[in-house]
Amino acid sequence: MNRTALILPVLVIAIAAARSSVFIVDEREKALVLQFGQIKAVREEPGLYFKLPLIQEVVRYDDRILGLDVEPLEITPLDDRRLVVDAFARYRIIDLSRFRQAVGASGVTLAEQRIDTILRAQTREVLGSVTSSEILSAGRATLAGRIRDASRNEANSLGVEIIDVRLKRTDLPEQNLDATFARMRAEREREAADEIARGNEAAQRVRAQADRTKVELVSDSQRQADIIRGEADAKRNAVFAEAYGADPEFFDFYRSLAAYRASLKAGNSTMVIAPDSEFFDYLKSTEPASAAPAGPAQPAQP
Incomplete structure (x- = not known):
């Protein structure tokens, strides 16, 4: 019994010493073996290693990134x-x-x-x-x-x-x-003002071109209308001249009727004129007049 009592503590101490002298380094770490603060060994590979119990210690460091x-x-x-x-x-x-x-x-x-x-x-x-x-x-x-x-x-x-x-x-x-925001806003407002100015300038050019085109179209249309009107007046005068040459007396009679129509309108029946005026020649006699009525007796407008 005394012998067993002596062996048991020694065995426990031996096991504890053995365990304290063994350490494992895994693949995620590295280890330093220190003895009184001095580096005795560097263990960078994973595995089982030994150290002196109580004298040496192991400090582990992460080997990962x-x-x-x-x-x-x-x-x-x-x-x-x-x-x-x-x-x-x-x-x-x-x-x-x-x-x-x-x-x-x-x-x-x-x-x-x-x-x-x-x-x-x-x-x-x-x-x-x-x-x-x-x-x-x-x-x-x-x-x-x-x-x-x-x-x-x-x-x-x-x-x-x-x-x-x-x-x-x-x-x-x-x-x-705040200052940067104000500067950015000022820059954007300046860019917007430039765009508006360029847009107004382009609009002015478009308006000017449209006005010029309008004037050219109106002028050309007016010129063509004057030409057509002149040609029509020439034809009308030719017709009047031809009619006068064919029967002067009938032409004078037609002109007198046109003058009566123009003068004796509704609401315009008051006239101050001499009774023996040539204007009433065709109203006073059934004979043809020798001269055309004066005054309003102008060719009727078509």
């Missing part, structure tokens, strides 16, 4: 148009020894603070060397690549690799929104 959201920062491009840029980065730990020496026991927390500082500095430097139009255009992917390359060189000292940098959002500062 990690993400980091950079705090929004305000930049001033070449055209002095301030912008607020929101970016994010993807990084990975590639050198455990250097990483441990750079950040110590703080690990990823301190590393991300250092990476954030690097990214912010490089973002200001790269975006401050171009205009806001380039930042807001589709070419900002090239600018993000420049930020990544510049940050990667500095991040190597931390034992990490910057894999990618992206600009998520680029906005104007809140205090500049």
Whole structure:
């Protein structure tokens, strides 16, 4: 019994020591074996490993690609148009020894603070060397690549690799929104005024051309009407001349009747005229008159 009582504690201690000397590294992580804070081994391949119990300890780090959201920062491009840029980065730990020496026991927390500082500095430097139009255009992917390359060189000292940098959002500062909106509205109003002016100018040209066409059409129509009217008057005079030549007395009689018709209208029956006037020759006698009535005795208008 005494022997069993002695063996049992020793066995328990041996099992505990064996268990504390074995550790597993899976495919998602890397591990450092430390002895009194000093690096004794680097375990990057997945598998089963051993360490000295109680003396050595294992510190594990994520071997996957990690993400980091950079705090929004305000930049001033070449055209002095301030912008607020929101970016994010993807990084990975590639050198455990250097990483441990750079950040110590703080690990990823301190590393991300250092990476954030690097990214912010490089973002200001790269975006401050171009205009806001380039930042807001589709070419900002090239600018993000420049930020990544510049940050990667500095991040190597931390034992990490910057894999990618992206600009998520680029906005104007809140205090500049009203001024920018007013400027955009003024530009649109100016463009609208230019369009209205060009439209009015085009309308004036169309109206002027229409007025000119109208005058030309009216003038041409008036000329043709005068020609037709002159030809008709000539034909009428020819008919009168022919009729007068055929029977002068009958022609005088016809003209007298036309004069009576024109003078003796309804509501126009009052006349002051001498009784022996030639105007009444055909009313006083059945004989033909030797002369045509005077005054209103004009050829009847057709």
